[in-house]
Each structure stands twice: as structure tokens, then as C-alpha cells.
Amino acid sequence: MRASSSSLLLLLFLPLVAAQTFHWGPCPTPKVQPNFDLRKYLGRWYEIEKLPASFEKGTCIEANYSLRKDGSIRVLNTQFYKGEVTAAEGTAVVPDLREPAKLGVSFSYLSPYGAYWVLTTDYSSLSVVYSCTDVLSIFHVDFAWILSRSRSPSPETVRFAKKLLTDEDIELCRMKPTNQTSCPVT
Numbered sequence: 595m596r597a598s599s600s601s602l603l604l605l606l607f608l609p610l611v612a613a614q615t616f617h618w619g620p621c622p623t624p625k626v627q628p629n630f631d632l633r634k635y636l637g638r639w640y641e642i643e644k645l646p647a648s649f650e651k652g653t654c655i656e657a658n659y660s661l662r663k664d665g666s667i668r669v670l671n672t673q674f675y676k677g678e679v680t681a682a683e684g685t686a687v688v689p690d691l692r693e694p695a696k697l698g699v700s701f702s703y704l705s706p707y708g709a710y711w712v713l714t715t716d717y718s719s720l721s722v723v724y725s726c727t728d729v730l731s732i733f734h735v736d737f738a739w740i741l742s743r744s745r746s747p748s749p750e751t752v753r754f755a756k757k758l759l760t761d762e763d764i765e766l767c768r769m770k771p772t773n774q775t776s777c778p779v780t
């Protein structure tokens with residue numbers, strides 16, 4: 595593609611990606627958790643850090659993954675914002691059973707499944723999740739989350755998660771901690 599048309603495309607997409615983290619080139623292909631066991635992954639995870647920090651200033655962000663009666667995976671994200679707990683319900687799928695750690699999550703019938711790749715998890719304390727979307731193979735936008743079973747994991751756990759992301763060439767300069775203090779008791 596000629597340079598002029600790719601810069602035009604970039605201009606067109608810029609409003610979309612300005613709030614996100616965008617990089618030239620296609621998505622990286624990090625290693626994911628081997629033998630990922632969805633059943634052990636279910637339950638509640640607290641968001642400890644996120645890339646990039648959203649402009650929604652919600653605190654106490656957490657997710658609860660559970661199985662619905664029909665076998666689909668329910669995703670319930672909750673946050674505390676302006677004195678209220680708000681929730682968003684979505685669905686997770688495993689598009690390819692040969693790659694069980696590569697899930698997709700959607701929060702509406704209208705939106706496509708976004709990548710939810712579990713790079714590593716021990717199921718009992720830490721999960722490192724990465725999501726990347728290629729835009730016409732010209733650039734990519736990505737998200738990453740450090741999740742924990744506890745609202746205040748050890749600094750070593752968080753350092754381990756960040757090193758893993760950095761080692762996979764995922765840039766963390768826009769990663770921000772999620773406020774998990776003064777949370778409503780649930």
C-alpha cells in the first residue's frame with residue numbers, strides 16, 4: 595500500500611484509537627498458558643492493573659466468570675463509580691478448542707468478540723490477560739490486564755506479571771493501577 599493511503603487510513607482511525615494503545619505493525623504473538631483449564635479459572639478476579647488506563651474512573655473493578663446452564667461462559671464485570679456499583683454482563687467463548695487459553699469476550703450482540711488471551715495463570719492468585727486487534731495489518735491496538743484473586747496481591751506478583759508482558763514485547767508505559775481501596779463489601 596502507498597504511504598499516502600496508509601496515512602489517510604491512520605487519520606480515519608485515529609479518533610477510534612486515540613484513547614487506546616496503538617502501535618505500528620501487526621499484533622505480537624505472545625505465548626499463552628499451556629493446558630488452560632477454564633473450570634479452574636472461573637470465579638472472581640480483581641483488576642490490579644490495566645493497559646491503557648481507561649478514562650472511566652471506576653474503582654474496585656472485578657470480573658466474575660461462571661458457566662451458564664446452557665454451557666456458555668458468563669462474564670460479569672462490576673465497578674464502583676460515583677457511589678454506585680455498576681455491572682456489565684458479557685459472554686466468553688473459546689473459538690478454537692485446540693487453543694483453550696485464547697478466549698473471546700463480547701458484551702453485546704452487536705459487538706464482535708474481543709480477544710482475551712490468558713498469557714499465564716496459576717488459577718489461585720494471578721492471571722495476565724492480553725488482547726490485541728490488527729487494523730488492516732498496518733497497526734494494532736492492544737489491552738492488557740493483571741488480574742488477581744486478591745485485591746492486594748504482593749508486589750512480587752505484580753512485578754512478575756509486568757516482566758512477563760515486557761518479555762513478550764508488550765509496552766507497559768501506559769499501564770495504570772486500578773484503585774481497589776475503600777471498596778463496597780460484596
Ligand SMILES: *[C@@H]1O[C@H](CO)[C@@H](O)[C@H](O)[C@H]1NC(C)=O
Binds near residue numbers: 637658
Ligand atoms: C459469580 O457468579 C456466580 C454465578 O452467577 C455466582 O454463583 C457467584 O456467587 C458469583 N461470585 C462472586 C464472588 O460474586
Ligand SMILES: *[C@@H]1O[C@H](CO)[C@@H](O)[C@H](O)[C@H]1NC(C)=O
Binds near residue numbers: 653773774775776
Ligand atoms: C481510591 O478510591 C478511594 C475511594 O473511592 C479514594 O478515597 C482514594 O483516594 C483512591 N485512591 C487513589 C490512590 O486514587
